[in-house]
Amino acid sequence: MTDRPSGNEPPVYSALDEAEGLSVEPVTQWKLFKTRFVRHRLAMLAAVVLGIILLLVLFADLLPLQSPTEQLSDENGRIVNLLSPRGEYWFGTDELGQDVMARVVYGGRTSLTVAVLTGLMVATFGTLVGSIAGYYGGWVDTLLMRFTDLILSLPLLPVAIVAAAWLREAFEGREALSLSILLGTLLWGTLARIVRAEFLSLREKEFVEAARAAGARDRRIIFRHILPNALSPIIVNATLVIGIAIILEAALSFLGFGVRPPEPAWGQMAANGGRLAVGGSGAWWLVLFPSFALIITVLSVNFLGDGLRDALDPTQTIERK
């Protein structure tokens, strides 16, 4: 190894330090900024929108709305059916003279109740199964995961329809609750998988060994130590499941297997409206408002879920670069 000196020219810091003209386009930086900024804002906006929807729906009774199932009539006693949107009826009326706006708001109650209940069920059951499977491993894991895989491999909508048909008869009147149970039963699989994966990796970490060495029992370790660390994917996934649940419930109502008239439900209203609108009576408002409500709600839920994922899940590096 020979010692060879190397040489160079001294850099000219001072001259360049003064130079303002950096050729890096401000546009470039701005683009990166703008995208993330906008997405953050969208998530916050979504949260606000959802909050408003929730309030409207929860306190529907207090709002100056017509009854959603009352067939309204005018001064002459005639049923005011199929009126297009106007001063008195902002969203118009349907073929039975019911106020569409009231029906949209009350319909939201059903949809959101089902969705939130489903989300809770999925979160609870999925976490339970996933954590036990992931923590204990071995045959417990195999058994639980086979079961989960089985549920996941059932074709979702066909089975949901059959089950919904049965539920309608078996639980007449308590449709919202029974639908939640149904959807919850069908949808917990993905969350269980995710939780299991988290537990599989987390249980190898030192803090678990430390807890065990301190004498903690399994249950304590699972719930007090590991679970809090696995919380973010659970929250994100549960949020997305809520969106899916809203769409599924709407689909079921649309096909006639969900909430039955005269109780309002968005999907059911859209089905009704679709038949009438396409059938030639041109009553577009019957389709538009419930559909719009659906889209806005699900969109907000999805944006929120997306935003939560960005904020809570540090391992997702894809969109950051």
Add this chain to the structure above:
Amino acid sequence: MSEPLLQVTNLRTFFSTEEGIVRAVDGLSFTIHEGERFGVVGESGSGKSVTALSVMRLIEPPAGEIVTGEILFKGEDLLRLRDDDMRKVRGGQIAMIFQDPMTALNPVYTIGNQLIETIVLHQGVGKSEAHEIALEALDDVHIPNPKVRMGDYPHQLSGGMRQRVMIAMGLSCNPDLLIADEPTTALDVTTQAQILDLMLELTEERNTAVMLITHDLGVVAGFCDNIQVMYAGRLVERGTTGFIFDETLHPYTAGLLGSMTRLDEVREERLYSIRGAPPSLIDPANGCRFRVRCDFAQAVCETDTPLPRELGEGHWAACHFASDLDLVRVKGVPVR
């Protein structure tokens, strides 16, 4: 002294991020000669990898850009080359190998496929001839049973073997310069030594210049002719290995050396570590970037940026007090 092989002048490479513009390399100049083994040493964030990527013009717009500078390779400014011509240089005349061989090789193609690909591209030969050359290359890096290994996928090889394949790929087209970015960091110590020995053997044989980037002074000690120490995107000290280790001029270098463990030293006190943390490279303040962590900083260090000065033959240091400090390592702690 012949014409330098690689001459970098005033290189500035910046990155746009949400928080601002990161000045990853901020006015760096250096030279590498034919067959020279040149080490670039620094912490994470010192700009050493970015320097290498800049030479290869692998800095991706729009986030990153080589803002100014000149990179003369065999007399030609790489920054002015057309894309097509630069691609011919990459892999053919300047080859680069990376840190983590696990992720640096494409998992869905056999190593044979990836080797042949480079050879066909740069040596203009047909597939079957390339196959033969690939076998030779694998043999050169001492991979046993090369015929069988050609059909292996990266995940079927050990870390050391994968890095050998990377080296084979890099040297297969006989480049004039091999840039190695932390080639041994992801390997265990025994394998590290093997890989370094291999690189030494092969590059000496072919008179290939090497730019070895690492944070580990131990690695460069046995391998490099000249060492360049970088900090916060700038040059801190440069000289022959002998100068750097035995006649250290810059406090940072001394700190690095002090924090090195040595088998031949009796240590009675704690290992020295440089206090503080590397500065943010966004809107860096004036003056010496190391002063916050420097035991010898004075007022002038804050106001005046120290430019590199040649204080010995080919021995440069960027410090106002470089020639005044007598940095002797006593029990691992730099002492005035």
Add this chain to the structure above:
Amino acid sequence: MLQYVVRRLVYGLITLLALSIITFTLLQNTGGDPLDRLKANPRITQQTIQEMAEFYGLDQPATKQYLTWAGNFVQFWNYPTAWGRSFQGPQQVQELVINRLGGTARLMFTALGLAVMIGIPLGIYQAIRQYSFFDQATTTFSFVTFSTPIFVLGIGLQIILALKLEQWTGVKFFYTSGMNSTSFSDLSFGARIGDTLQHLVLPAVSIALISIAGYSRYQRASMLEVLHSDYLRTAKAKGLSRRSVIVKHALRNALIPVITLVSLDVAGVLGGAVITESIFAWPGMGRLYIQAIAINDWPIVMAVVMLIGFMVVVMNLLADLAYGWLDPRVRYD
């Protein structure tokens, strides 16, 4: 490897078994006496009713009935009687369902084809031009589509692209019901193709839009991950052309995960078909299914569910095999 396939087939069988049991049990407890409808229909002879009762073992307990049904069902080569007669009329279930299968298959494959041909390249392009206007606009559009229930899409397309478009232009671009016009047989070959397409477009697009949204999003993420990978940097460092880098090194890695997604989506597409067929009065299995459930015509329901389940199982298996073939890191053990 063979062991793996066998194992998967066994799991598939178990899935189908479970599916049949679940569905059968649910159906048994719904609706009244299945024969009521038949008895009310004056055109069905007493003898036919008797035959059917025997065939299904309707006087026996539910478990027995299931076994009877299952025993008959698996012998599907006994066409057309293996799956029994429908409770709506004397038609043979097997005949009915197979006839309708064609309609659903046409819809399903068209939708899947559209989704793959549009969704995947879209995702790739979005990744290559990340943050560009195109990327942001199409991503937003996908997001909205994904959040829209399929029946809203269907009805919306019906109203906008069929009704309103016809109103505004006077030309009937797309049909909103059925697979073919009534005058189909009178049309020339060219006109027949046109007619078929005019009927097919709206329902297929309704289904495809949602899949496109999903595929492109997934593909975009996968492609981005690959584009920032170390091995892509190595490829560039080797001096490979941009085309070679993207087509040879990036694409193959990026496409692998999407294969799984597409196969899993088959179940979703079938579900979408069920809804779409109702909206567009499409003569497929889905519509048959809905009508049958409404009146608890369980032989038809069972048949359709089993067919759907079978298709899903097969697609899943194919996807797993394809994945193993494409990704050398996957080992079957």
